Amino acid sequence: xxxxxxxxxxxxxxxxxxxxxxxxxxxxxxxxxxxxxxxxxxxxxxxxxxxxxxxxxxxxxxxxxxxxxxxxxxxxxxxxxxxxxxxxxxxxxxxxxxxxxxxxxxxxxxxxxxxxxxxxxxxxxxxxxxxxxx
Amino acid sequence: xxxxxxxxxxxxxxxxxxxxxxxxxxxxxxxxxxxxxxxxxxxxxxxxxxxxxxxxxxxxxxxxxxxxxxxxxxxxxxxxxxxxxxxxxxxxxxxxxxxxxxxxxxxxxxxxxxxxxxxxxxxxxxxxxxxxxx
Amino acid sequence: xxxxxxxxxxxxxxxxxxxxxxxxxxxxxxxxxxxxxxxxxxxxxxxxxxxxxxxxxxxxxxxxxxxxxxxxxxxxxxxxxxxxxxxxxxxxxxxxxxxxxxxxxxxxxxxxxxxxxxxxxxxxxxxxxxxxxx
Numbered sequence: 477x478x479x480x481x482x483x484x485x486x487x488x489x490x491x492x493x494x495x496x497x498x499x500x501x502x503x504x505x506x507x508x509x510x511x512x513x514x515x516x517x518x519x520x521x522x523x524x525x526x527x528x529x530x531x532x533x534x535x536x537x538x539x540x541x542x543x544x545x546x547x548x549x550x551x552x553x554x555x556x557x558x559x560x561x562x563x564x565x566x567x568x569x570x571x572x573x574x575x576x577x578x579x580x581x582x583x584x585x586x587x588x589x590x591x592x593x594x595x596x597x598x599x600x601x602x603x604x605x606x607x608x609x610x
Numbered sequence: 611x612x613x614x615x616x617x618x619x620x621x622x623x624x625x626x627x628x629x630x631x632x633x634x635x636x637x638x639x640x641x642x643x644x645x646x647x648x649x650x651x652x653x654x655x656x657x658x659x660x661x662x663x664x665x666x667x668x669x670x671x672x673x674x675x676x677x678x679x680x681x682x683x684x685x686x687x688x689x690x691x692x693x694x695x696x697x698x699x700x701x702x703x704x705x706x707x708x709x710x711x712x713x714x715x716x717x718x719x720x721x722x723x724x725x726x727x728x729x730x731x732x733x734x735x736x737x738x739x740x741x742x743x744x
Numbered sequence: 745x746x747x748x749x750x751x752x753x754x755x756x757x758x759x760x761x762x763x764x765x766x767x768x769x770x771x772x773x774x775x776x777x778x779x780x781x782x783x784x785x786x787x788x789x790x791x792x793x794x795x796x797x798x799x800x801x802x803x804x805x806x807x808x809x810x811x812x813x814x815x816x817x818x819x820x821x822x823x824x825x826x827x828x829x830x831x832x833x834x835x836x837x838x839x840x841x842x843x844x845x846x847x848x849x850x851x852x853x854x855x856x857x858x859x860x861x862x863x864x865x866x867x868x869x870x871x872x873x874x875x876x877x878x
Contacts, residue, residue, distance in 0.1 A: 480686070480742075482718035493705035494712040495722035499689050501742045502637075506690045509723030552748070555767050556774040556874075560725050564864050571761035578762040584750035588763035589777030589872045591828050592862030594726030596698050604723045606690075608748075608769045614820070614876075616852035627839035628846040629856035633823050635876045640824040643857030694859050728860030730832050738857045740824075 483507075485542035487515035489522050498543035505547045505607040509560070510539040511599050529566050529600050533573045536603050544607060551578070553607040554586040560593045560602040570601065617641075619676035621649035623656050632677035639681045639741040643694070644673040645733050663700050663734050667707045670737050678741060685712070687741040688720040694727045694736040704735065751775075753810035755783035757790050766811035773815045773875040777828070778807040779867050797834050797868050801841045804871045812875060819846070821875040822854040828861045828870040838869065 483498030483505075491497060491508070498507045512532030513522040525535035540557075544550055561570060567590065578585060586605070595602055617632030617639070618624075625631060625642070632641045646666030647656040659669035674691075678684055695704060701724065712719060720739070729736055751766030751773075752758075759765060759776070766775045780800030781790040793803035808825075812818055829838060835858065846853060854873070863870055 480689070480718050491722075493722070494709045494715065494719045495691065496719050497721065499718055499721045501689060504689060504742050506721045506740070508690075508721035509725070555748070555769060555772060556776075556872075557763065558723070560723075564862055567864065575762045581762065584748050584767055585762045585764050587765065587767045587774045587776035587872070588759075588761070589826070589828075589870070591777070591870065594698055596701065602723070602725065604690075604721070606774070608772050614823070614852050625856075627856070628843045628849065628853045629825065630853050631855065633852055633855045635823060638823060638876050640855045640874070642824075642855035643859070692857070694857075728832055730835065736857070736859065738824075738855070 483543050483547040485546045487542055488539070489513065489516040498547050500547045503609040505544065505549050505609060507540050507543045507605040509602045509604040510536050511602050512536045513539065524598060529569055530573055532600050533570055534577065536601050537577050540603055540605050544605070549607045549609050551581055552583045553609050554605050555608050556606040557586045557588045558604050559588060559590040560595065561590060562592065562595050562600050564592050566600065617677050617681040619680045621676055622673070623647065623650040632681050634681045637743040639678065639683050639743060641674050641677045641739040643736045643738040644670050644677070645736050646670045647673065658732060661732070663703055664707055666734050667704055668711065670735050671711050674737055674739050678739070683741045683743050685715055686717045687743050688739050689742050690740040691720045691722045692738050693722060693724040694729065695724060696726065696729050696734050698726050700734065751811050751815040753814045755810055756807070757781065757784035766815050768815045771877040773812065773817050773877060775808050775811045775873040777870045777872040778804050779870050780804045781807065792866060795866070797837055798841055800868050801838055802845065804869050805845050808871055808873050812873070817875045817877050819849055820851045821877050822873050823876050824874040825854045825856045826872050827856060827858040828863065829858060830860065830863050830868050832860050834868065
């Protein structure tokens with residue numbers, strides 16, 4: 477018997493294809509790649525929180541957290557965070573924002589891999605996460 | 611005692627290096643990055659199913675499925691699908707094909723991350739998957 | 745109660761942001777993206793093992809292994825290895841080095857995905873790994 481469940485926070489738009497924003501099965505929770513889209517507004521095209529790295533990074537992290545929390549997890553449970561940036565010049569600033577965001581994190585920070593890829597026009601960052609719950 | 615086993619579907623060529631097309635240990639099954647190569651023909655260089663996104667995407671998904679099934683799993687068990695495309699202009703068409711392919715999927719669709727990377731010449735898509743079995 | 749622990753080999757520099765070089769929770773161990781930096785020297789900026797693919801690949805693999813071992817695991821436990829290269833022309837040489845490195849590996853080799861991305865200037869390869877312990 478499978479207990480695999482889709483996780484769809486109320487703030488999130490319907491995914492643009494047949495995938496879930498997050499999935500949990502047993503104590504494993506996988507968050508799909510999140511970008512800096514603002515909370516969904518019915519009838520409107522998803523829009524990023526802004527053109528800059530700071531607002532997109534903070535919104536992306538908020539979107540990952542929404543999925544974690546909807547699935548019964550939190551940052552403390554996250555094992556791996558994958559950060560996709562479009563520009564190596566953004567590394568230092570992203571790290572600053574990342575460190576501010578996680579300043580109060582309790583327990584061991586997640587592992588992380590950061591690579592530089594292409595993303596849809598206007599998007600500067602995408603993040604996904606793997607969590608293992610207690 | 612480890613029960614980690616390599617998964618090598620009969621349709622697949624020997625990997626070009628010391629890695630496995632899939633690995634299962636306990637209830638975790640990881641599928642290596644698959645591309646749109648047609649089933650292996652002894653003595654012939656692996657060839658993609660065609661030059662276009664549609665045939666490569668369908669063949670890639672078929673190759674992922676072969677590994678899942680050889681390992682005793684199916685799409686229903688997949689938690690995460692990573693899609694690597696070479697061109698952001700392919701996103702909409704890939705989603706169409708993806709949705710057709712998964713139209714009959716039962717249960718929660720897997721989470722997914724799509725990023726745009728470089729791939730060997732002629733290849734337009736690569737996909738890997740993480741499954742958690744019951 | 746969480747048993748999630750950070751893994752920081754003595755050879756490794758402090759990560760440049762609030763993440764861990766590795767994390768273990770229960771039988772899951774995630775190694776963060778490693779690059780070809782030589783063992784840390786206090787007060788010095790991290791430096792790659794050399795400008796070439798061979799020395800960077802071997803050092804990167806050594807760095808992944810350090811994290812695995814510090815976390816109580818080894819290559820035999822690794823399910824998935826993600827290889828990020830900057831140049832498709834490096835695929836064949838990387839595979840040669842990879843095969844030499846894993847020549848004595850016992851048990852099923854890990855699954856692997858190789859994609860071509862951007863990395864910080866001077867770095868040719870990055871590798872992360874997911875292990876499932878017995």
